Amino acid sequence: MTARLLPWLFVLVMAVGPLWLGDQYILYVLTSTGIFIIGAMSLNLLLGYTGQLSLGHIAFFGIGAYTSALLSLGFDLDLGGAEPFVLGPQPVWVAFLGGILVAALFGFLIGKLAFRVRGAYFVIVTISFAQVMRMVALNWVDLTEGPMALNNIPPLSVWLPWDGVIPLYRKEYNYLLVLAVAVVCFLVIQRLVQSRVGRALVALRENESLARSVGIDVTRYLVVATVIAAGMAGAAGGLYTHYIRIVDPDVFMFIYTVTMVIMVVTGGKGTLAGPIVGGLAFGILPEVLREVARPEVQWIIYGVAMIVVVFFLPQGIVPAVRNWFAGRRKRVAATALGLRKETSA
Amino acid sequence: MSLALDESAAPILEVREVAVHFSGLIAIASMSFAVPEGEIVSLIGPNGAGKTTAFNVITGFLKPTGGRVLFRGTDLTRLSSNRIAGLGVVRTFQRTSIFAGCTVFDNVLTGMHRQGRAETWGALLRLASVRAETGRMRAAAAEILAFVGLSHRAGELAGNLAYGEQRLLGIAIALAADPKLLLLDEPAAGLNPSETEAFMGVVQRIRDRGVTILLVEHDMRMVMTISDRVVVLNHGRIIAEGPPEVIRANPDVIQAYLGQGVKHAKG
Ligand SMILES: Nc1ncnc2c1ncn2[C@@H]1O[C@H](COP(=O)(O)OP(=O)(O)OP(=O)(O)O)[C@@H](O)[C@H]1O
Ligand SMILES: [Mg+2]
Numbered sequence: 001m002t003a004r005l006l007p008w009l010f011v012l013v014m015a016v017g018p019l020w021l022g023d024q025y026i027l028y029v030l031t032s033t034g035i036f037i038i039g040a041m042s043l044n045l046l047l048g049y050t051g052q053l054s055l056g057h058i059a060f061f062g063i064g065a066y067t068s069a070l071l072s073l074g075f076d077l078d079l080g081g082a083e084p085f086v087l088g089p090q091p092v093w094v095a096f097l098g099g100i101l102v103a104a105l106f107g108f109l110i111g112k113l114a115f116r117v118r119g120a121y122f123v124i125v126t127i128s129f130a131q132v133m134r135m136v137a138l139n140w141v142d143l144t145e146g147p148m149a150l151n152n153i154p155p156l157s158v159w160l161p162w163d164g165v166i167p168l169y170r171k172e173y174n175y176l177l178v179l180a181v182a183v184v185c186f187l188v189i190q191r192l193v194q195s196r197v198g199r200a201l202v203a204l205r206e207n208e209s210l211a212r213s214v215g216i217d218v219t220r221y222l223v224v225a226t227v228i229a230a231g232m233a234g235a236a237g238g239l240y241t242h243y244i245r246i247v248d249p250d251v252f253m254f255i256y257t258v259t260m261v262i263m264v265v266t267g268g269k270g271t272l273a274g275p276i277v278g279g280l281a282f283g284i285l286p287e288v289l290r291e292v293a294r295p296e297v298q299w300i301i302y303g304v305a306m307i308v309v310v311f312f313l314p315q316g317i318v319p320a321v322r323n324w325f326a327g328r329r330k331r332v333a334a335t336a337l338g339l340r341k342e343t344s345a
Numbered sequence: 346m347s348l349a350l351d352e353s354a355a356p357i358l359e360v361r362e363v364a365v366h367f368s369g370l371i372a373i374a375s376m377s378f379a380v381p382e383g384e385i386v387s388l389i390g391p392n393g394a395g396k397t398t399a400f401n402v403i404t405g406f407l408k409p410t411g412g413r414v415l416f417r418g419t420d421l422t423r424l425s426s427n428r429i430a431g432l433g434v435v436r437t438f439q440r441t442s443i444f445a446g447c448t449v450f451d452n453v454l455t456g457m458h459r460q461g462r463a464e465t466w467g468a469l470l471r472l473a474s475v476r477a478e479t480g481r482m483r484a485a486a487a488e489i490l491a492f493v494g495l496s497h498r499a500g501e502l503a504g505n506l507a508y509g510e511q512r513l514l515g516i517a518i519a520l521a522a523d524p525k526l527l528l529l530d531e532p533a534a535g536l537n538p539s540e541t542e543a544f545m546g547v548v549q550r551i552r553d554r555g556v557t558i559l560l561v562e563h564d565m566r567m568v569m570t571i572s573d574r575v576v577v578l579n580h581g582r583i584i585a586e587g588p589p590e591v592i593r594a595n596p597d598v599i600q601a602y603l604g605q606g607v608k609h610a611k612g
Contacts, residue, residue: 188469195468195475196461196482203455206444213404213438214522215430215459224465 007186015179019172027171033283034178035240038185039256040263040275042232047261048270049193050225051205052114056126057233058257059133060103064234065241065251066137066144068092068099069153072242075143092156092167092242099238100231107230111223127254134252149248156242174243181239185232190272192228201225205270266309268316277317282306357382357526357557358403358434363412365398365581372398373581375412380526385548385558387568390578391601396561397439399578400528403559404436405429416526431459433525437532439561441511443518445504449495452503452514453486456521460485486521493517493547509540516547520556527551528559533567545571569593577601 043057072095076086137144157167192198200221203211241247267278289298313320356379365373373395380386388396401407403414405426414421421429444452467475490496493513533541562568575592577585579601
């Protein structure tokens with residue numbers, strides 16, 4: 001029972017705690033960390049459960065960010081015809097959903113591709129994919145404004161019984177929104193991986209030939225996983241774009257994928273809580289370090305912390321903690337047994 | 346069921362003039378044989394004879410250079426391996442093959458994949474039908490574990506099992522896929538005599554459940570005891586075929602094995 005309530009208690013603390021503290025800077029850090037955690041959770045679905053390493057994961061995030069920004073701002077596109085194609089500004093939530101859909105569509109294509117090229121080649125293809133996206137964002141100036149960035153992106157809005165529809169300028173609301181989306185993504189992943197579909201994904205990770213030998217259409221389930229993961233990363237990108245309210249081609253930078261991989265690997269890939277634990281640790285750490293250390297020292301500490309975790313807890317923090325508890329329970333049971341023996345003797 | 350006699354005579358699997366060439370190397374020259382429904386048929390031969398290659402062709406892991414494989418009249422050579430498993434042709438692997446990072450119970454549950462219907466939406470919405478299906482599948486998985494005698498290990502990580510238990514689990518996973526025709530690739534390889542004895546019992550009980558079995562095995566005592574029929578392969582060709590008593594006395598077979606220097610003894 002406690003095991004089932006614990007996650008909800010965590011959500012409650014995360015919902016109430018920061019608001020109660022009321023510190024705008026803390027809220028900002030937690031919101032951007034939360035957005036990255038959503039990205040990391042989606043990456044975990046691929047890396048942790050299907051075992052496919054996509055090092056271009058940030059591409060889905062960026063596609064979601066750009067699509068949502070463009071739809072909410074409106075754009076015109078010169079397709080070579082007499083009249084340019086003009087799309088007026090769309091409602092923010094329509095734009096947000098559009099971002100998810102377009103990201104998911106690209107996820108579909110990458111998922112199909114993943115079965116033609118595997119292993120190292122897949123890693124290279126996905127890195128290139130993110131780089132190509134960055135080039136497109138940089139050079140398709142008519143659409144994306146290139147390095148000048150898309151500005152004045154409207155914030156997401158929400159309907160509140162006491163206020164009506166209000167745009168979410170305030171940090172508190174944005175934070176709660178990110179938390180809510182994170183909870184939804186968590187539940188989607190949880191339900192998925194605990195189902196027949198999830199077992200098919202894990203089967204692909206564990207032993208592809210054996211999976212096929214019992215009739216699992218691995219291609220199909222890998223595509224399902226990439227579509228969902230890409231859509232979630234696109235949602236994270238949408239949250240980002242409407243929160244920061246500016247998006248430029250740097251959103252596609254490789255370092256962001258690396259950040260998500262670090263979050264997943266240190267937290268524990270293939271575990272539900274891993275990306276959250278790793279994400280909180282390595283999302284908040286730089287901010288804490290900023291307070292206490294010079295920039296170059298910050299990065300050294302960050303790097304050392306990462307290496308220490310990976311070296312001493314190769315499975316990640318969550319599995320290590322879980323094993324520790326399991327071991328302790330066993331020891332407790334063993335001592336209890338020993339005691340009983342002693343008393344009976 | 347009244348046609349049981351006729352059905353037992355009809356072949357469930359027909360391998361017709363299958364050939365496999367690996368860039369110059371002829372693994373199988375031309376192979377034809379049939380497996381009657383409900384029987385245990387053994388495919389034997391010295392190391393490198395082409396037995397595993399034959400399994401790979403039948404189960405769609407390898408496209409043959411020529412020939413056809415018919416399962417109840419359906420040509421399997423055009424189908425993907427997962428589709429073939431979907432028809433009820435399921436194989437085990439010569440090298441122990443399990444989902445090492447999952448629990449023993451989840452291994453069997455994963456093997457039951459094609460007996461479930463739940464897809465993404467059903468799983469996300471936790472539909473009542475999906476929950477009912479999960480319950481049914483868990484019960485069936487527990488039953489399969491009991492059948493092979495691994496119930497007591499259900500919660501253990503498969504990778505932590507002893508070698509013999511992992512071999513058993515490999516069979517349990519294949520059984521979970523609800524085979525009509527089960528292809529076992531050296532199930533007793535590396536087992537001690539008492540474990541082999543237990544395996545013979547398991548294989549026979551699988552057949553008694555109505556599953557046809559095609560067995561590749563080097564343990565001659567096992568082959569001769571449980572087979573209804575034996576097919577002997579040597580250098581990619583079938584050199585003999587018939588009931589165990591006849592095969593045992595066939596000079597070509599003895600020659601093939603002795604010429605190889607009693608390799609079967611090493612297991
Ligand atoms: N993928 C492959 N590429 C090239 N040659 C192969 C391949 N698979 C098998 N062979 C060759 O084909 C021949 C038959 O191999 P196969 O594995 O079918 O033999 P087997 O009868 O199963 O032997 P064993 O009893 O040792 O398992 C061998 O000479 C082997 O080296
Ligand atoms: Mg073999």
